[in-house]
Amino acid sequence: MPVLWLVLIILGLAALGFIMGRQRALKSAGGDSRKLHSLPNYYGANVALSVLVPSFGVLIVWLLAQPMLIDRAVSAMIPPELIPENTTTGLVMSDVRRVAEGLDVAVEKGAMSASEANSVRSEFTDLRARLGDVGVALGQDVRPEVLRAAQRYRTLNATGNMALTIVICLVAVAGFINALRHCTAEYRARNVVERAILVILMAAASIAILSTIGIVLSMLFESVNFFGLHRWTDFFFGTTWAPNFRGDSELSILPLLWGTLYISFIALLVAVPVGLFAAIYLSEYAGSKTRSFAKPLLEILAGIPTIVYGLFALLTVGPLLVKVFGQGDNGLLGVEWMSGATSVLTAGIVMGIMLIPFVSSLSDDIINAVPQSMRDGSLGLGATKSETIRQVVVPAALPGIVGAILLAASRAIGETMIVVMGAGAIAKFSVNPLESMTTITTRIVSQLTGDGDFASPETLVAFALGLTLFVLTLGLNVLALYIVRKYREQYE
Structure with a gap:
């Protein structure tokens, strides 16, 4: 399922939770809001936050971790002889992702079925010709090993997206049900919501700091690699x-x-x-x-x-x-x-x-x-x-x-x-x-x-x-x- 649809589902469930949480709290107080510990809107906000915060937290972590895990798994399939000298697997992995995108286009245009795109076929020349018939520019230098890695990449990506959809839906529904159970007159919804808002504000305030640290670390690690290949004295004290x-x-x-x-x-x-x-x-x-x-x-x-x-x-x-x-x-x-x-x-x-x-x-x-x-x-x-x-x-x-x-x-x-x-x-x-x-x-x-x-x-x-x-x-x-x-x- 596309990420946009997941986001819309989460927002819809949160809106529904706000309405139902508010109604359930009023019902537990016999319709008299004065008997509630907190205002009715706090109960609705508690349900909505219980849906939004865990779901979006898992979604962000998943979207960050999945590409790295898939790249690590697929890069292990690439033979060492395909990796150019004095370089990394990054260039080969870019070809793998390009071919995987080509397979997706081929499936969308009906040149092959999804099962054929995901299977490791030995008829590489025939498959490349079929992809060329639908205008997929895979190039003439794509090797069978790269194609197999691309097929594996596509399979893992599809599996990860399916698992993401299931996990996000389960987390959102679990948060929805758990928060709805606490919508009683005695529940301190205002305290919970205010603590949650405080945590969200602290997280937002930390983004700038964490971003700066991430930028510095990314440059620092690559700079260390550079000074491992080039003399630092020439960099700082040279004249050319x-x-x-x-x-x-x-x-x-x-x-x-x-x-x-x-x-x-x-x-x-x-x-x-x-x-x-x-x-x-x-x-x-x-x-x-x-x-x-x-x-x-x-x-x-x-x-x-x-x-x-x-x-x-x-x-x-x-x-x-x-x-x-x-x-x-x-x-x-x-x-x-x-x-x-x-x-x-x-x-x-x-x-x-x-x-x-x-x-x-x-x-x-x-x-x-x-x-x-x-x-x-x-x-x-x-x-x-x-x-x-x-x-x-x-x-x-x-x-x-x-x-x-x-x-x-x-x-x-x-x-x-x-x-x-x-x-x-x-x-x-x-x-x-x-x-x-x-x-x-x-x-x-x-x-x-x-x-x-x-x-x-x-x-x-x-x-x-x-x-x-x-x-x-x-x-x-x-x-x-x-x-x-x-x-x-x-x-x-």
Whole structure:
């Protein structure tokens, strides 16, 4: 049974349980709700939760565990000679799943029966021809061992889905009956429901923490595999980034880290002055009508997709910079310092524009949090409005402003699409902002794109780069929180 149908059955049974639980509780009290320990809705909610929570819990665990168990069982059927050298069974298992999907399509189109698809047949050539008749692209290089593994995969998957349907229905019905039995006037339904809601809220609050831990562990394990194949000294202290799949790659993070920090620095040079000045104007000088119009208009920049910024960098900012710094004698400066539209300056300017609302919005909120009494006191001592802003308001809000800048820096370091389209793909050390460079995020995308071997250092290096980037951005976020908490002023 499809998972959607299971979900609808569970929801329907929970709705029925809510109605019946409420009615049964009222019936046990002779129709007088005042004789009940809890309100009638609590009894209905108890039945509904008894159906929903165990059923969805088993469903989620089952859907996570079944693919892993099936892959482990099927991978044991694959002969070692079918596994390419210096790789894992992952590539072969992808073929197995593709063939299994082809068998499903063949059954749906009537090219064969379900029993034929699940049986291990020796007439492999005839079977492949029959699948080809219905347009199932299994390819000409599928071996009989892969087909048998695919048939086993399909059988186990069907068995697992059937068992899932039975188990979920039994769990839901058991929860329904058990909760319905407790719908009596003396039962403390409110206490049970409130404890259940508390557990659900705690589980929801834990998802972010568990997700972060899972992301870190997944990158950490693959990074350990990478450092088992490649020298860590070359990764952290080398000076060349030159990946290839011939076994002599030079995979140093330093050129990528330089490009990342250089582009982020230029982006902050654009975003911080503009964003901070905009925040000061909106909070201190602009009237209510101007503020209500200008601030939402400024924050629209934060909602523009980064791919749009990348196109803007590639089609507008880059060619504009080429007209100024390139084209030789035909350029505005009469020199040719820039050979193409992609450069560090192109990506930095556009990324800075993207970061303006991050800096301005956070700084505006922080400046507005400074008490009006401090402004009034400064003005009362004879300071002008501009002196009050420079010497009172901005220093009081400075820790929060620094935190906002560091958060914007974290956002710049993790940007990908603008760099891909605006900065180029050359990893090197250079201080010339008119040259093309690349960043860590761009190389992660490049190394994981295509049919890469996930057991080779050229592919696994993406996880080491990701872990390093995670540590870098985490450090900036922690530093921002530390500055804000240590130096912020507490106002009444």
